[in-house]
Amino acid sequence: MTYNNRLVCLLLVIYGISSFFSSVSSLSRADFPSGFVFGTASSSFQYEGAVKEDGRGPTVWDKFSHSFGKVIDFSNADVAVDQYHRFNANIQLMVDMGMDAYGFSIAWSRIYPSGSGTINQAGIDHYNKLINALLAKGIEPYVTIYHWDLPQALDDKYKGWLDSQIITDYARFAETCFEQFGDRVKHWITFNEPHTFAIQGYDVGLQAPGRCSILLRLFCPGGNSATEPYIVGHHVLLAHATVADIYRKKYKATQGGSLGIAFDVMWYEPMDNKPEDIDAANRAQDFQLGWFMEPLFFGDYPASMRKRVGDRLPKFTPSEVAFVKGSLDFVGINHYTTWYARNNSTNFIGVILNDTLADSGAITLPFKGVKPIGDKRGSTFVEMRRKDYEQKRR
Numbered sequence: 001m002t003y004n005n006r007l008v009c010l011l012l013v014i015y016g017i018s019s020f021f022s023s024v025s026s027l028s029r030a031d032f033p034s035g036f037v038f039g040t041a042s043s044s045f046q047y048e049g050a051v052k053e054d055g056r057g058p059t060v061w062d063k064f065s066h067s068f069g070k071v072i073d074f075s076n077a078d079v080a081v082d083q084y085h086r087f088n089a090n091i092q093l094m095v096d097m098g099m100d101a102y103g104f105s106i107a108w109s110r111i112y113p114s115g116s117g118t119i120n121q122a123g124i125d126h127y128n129k130l131i132n133a134l135l136a137k138g139i140e141p142y143v144t145i146y147h148w149d150l151p152q153a154l155d156d157k158y159k160g161w162l163d164s165q166i167i168t169d170y171a172r173f174a175e176t177c178f179e180q181f182g183d184r185v186k187h188w189i190t191f192n193e194p195h196t197f198a199i200q201g202y203d204v205g206l207q208a209p210g211r212c213s214i215l216l217r218l219f220c221p222g223g224n225s226a227t228e229p230y231i232v233g234h235h236v237l238l239a240h241a242t243v244a245d246i247y248r249k250k251y252k253a254t255q256g257g258s259l260g261i262a263f264d265v266m267w268y269e270p271m272d273n274k275p276e277d278i279d280a281a282n283r284a285q286d287f288q289l290g291w292f293m294e295p296l297f298f299g300d301y302p303a304s305m306r307k308r309v310g311d312r313l314p315k316f317t318p319s320e321v322a323f324v325k326g327s328l329d330f331v332g333i334n335h336y337t338t339w340y341a342r343n344n345s346t347n348f349i350g351v352i353l354n355d356t357l358a359d360s361g362a363i364t365l366p367f368k369g370v371k372p373i374g375d376k377r378g379s380t381f382v383e384m385r386r387k388d389y390e391q392k393r394r
């Protein structure tokens with residue numbers, strides 16, 4: 001029954017996309033199923049600014065963006081779009097746009113300035129004002145509990161996501177959110193794109209906290225790209241499951257909300273239509289979505305990851321398997337683009353990368369030879385495959 005409903009929903013969305021290309025002006029809400037939720041979304045670090053106001057503690061992203069050479073144009077988020085002060089005007093814009101929902105994340109270090117310990121009431125007050133202002137205008141809040149702005153204090157104390165202590169501290173923070181906001185917030189997302197912060201933060205070092213060991217350790221002061229991303233992912237999954245359990249046992253019955261997690265998901269097309277590239281495209285997906293989805297749905301990492309990563313991949317104990325499996329009500333998919341994947345058939349000794357990308361044995365690229373996979377769209381990594389949609393419509 002549920003499955004059928006989802007299928008109908010999916011088909012209607014595809015219909016919406018194809019009608020978009022045949023005639024943009026004819027696209028309307030009627031092209032979507034009733035109950036389809038339109039919304040906009042943000043994250044605390046990217047939007048709020050006010051980084052030193054009302055007791056907010058520093059985060060790994062404050063430190064990273066103020067470290068020389070980490071952000072190409074030397075910008076930081078000290079002011080950002082000043083959402084902390086301008087949320088009322090922004091909510092009015094959402095109303096004017098006809099939005100139904102607003103996704104935002106709660107800055108852990110506004111609630112617990114040092115990650116754990118005493119609650120900062122001014123932080124609670126801010127999100128109460130934001131949530132109440134949204135509801136007063138008929139906009140449903142969708143709240144992400146963690147969108148990468150780890151309190152710096154926890155990175156200093158025990159290297160954040162690399163230590164299992166993070167599970168307890170994250171659970172305390174999440175439970176505080178349920179206690180304080182759960183009477184009004186009915187959609188909880190435990191993590192936004194854990195794959196992104198595991199890779200960007202701990203494998204290639206391009207985002208906070210900027211750890212890596214690739215390229216002969218030239219660019220990161222510390223890190224191990226062959227082990228740390230997997231440890232981070234493991235602690236994220238256990239933290240998610242812990243919080244899902246708390247929500248189900250103590251809050252769901254009275255508050256009546258639902259809880260899920262959101263993933264970044266590219267699609268991968270085989271570079272050439274041959275078995276080794278088809279396998280590579282599947283492996284690339286295993287190392288991206290499967291890494292998190294398979295433990296949540298089947299209780300363990302994908303077989304390709306277990307085989308290729310071996311002892312460097314943490315293991316779930318039988319009780320953890322039971323705990324993690326099924327610990328969600330919905331899955332969020334953030335889809336940006338499609339890339340090609342091909343088998344990595346080079347015989348290099350793994351010193352240059354020796355990371356999760358090398359482990360996947362798949363090389364992923366947005367072009368074949370010199371030909372890009374699709375038209376460029378407003379961002380260096382988003383390629384819209386319009387021609388494909390048009391062909392599939394015929």
Ligand SMILES: *[C@@H]1O[C@H](CO)[C@@H](O)[C@H](O)[C@H]1NC(C)=O
Pocket residue numbers: 275276343344345346361
């Ligand atoms: C893919 O490349 C690896 C080398 O990294 C090679 O051992 C393997 O045979 C290739 N796969 C296929 C199906 O050719």
Ligand SMILES: *[C@@H]1O[C@H](CO)[C@@H](O)[C@H](O)[C@H]1NC(C)=O
Pocket residue numbers: 344345346347348349350351352353354357358359361362363
């Ligand atoms: C391809 O595999 C080799 C051998 O494992 C490794 O050294 C290299 O970094 C990999 N390249 C990519 C782009 O993953």
Ligand SMILES: *[C@@H]1O[C@H](CO)[C@@H](O)[C@H](O)[C@H]1NC(C)=O
Pocket residue numbers: 224226227349350351354
């Ligand atoms: C890759 O990193 C792992 C973990 O640090 C290490 O055990 C292994 O020897 C490294 N492999 C190479 C080829 O450097």
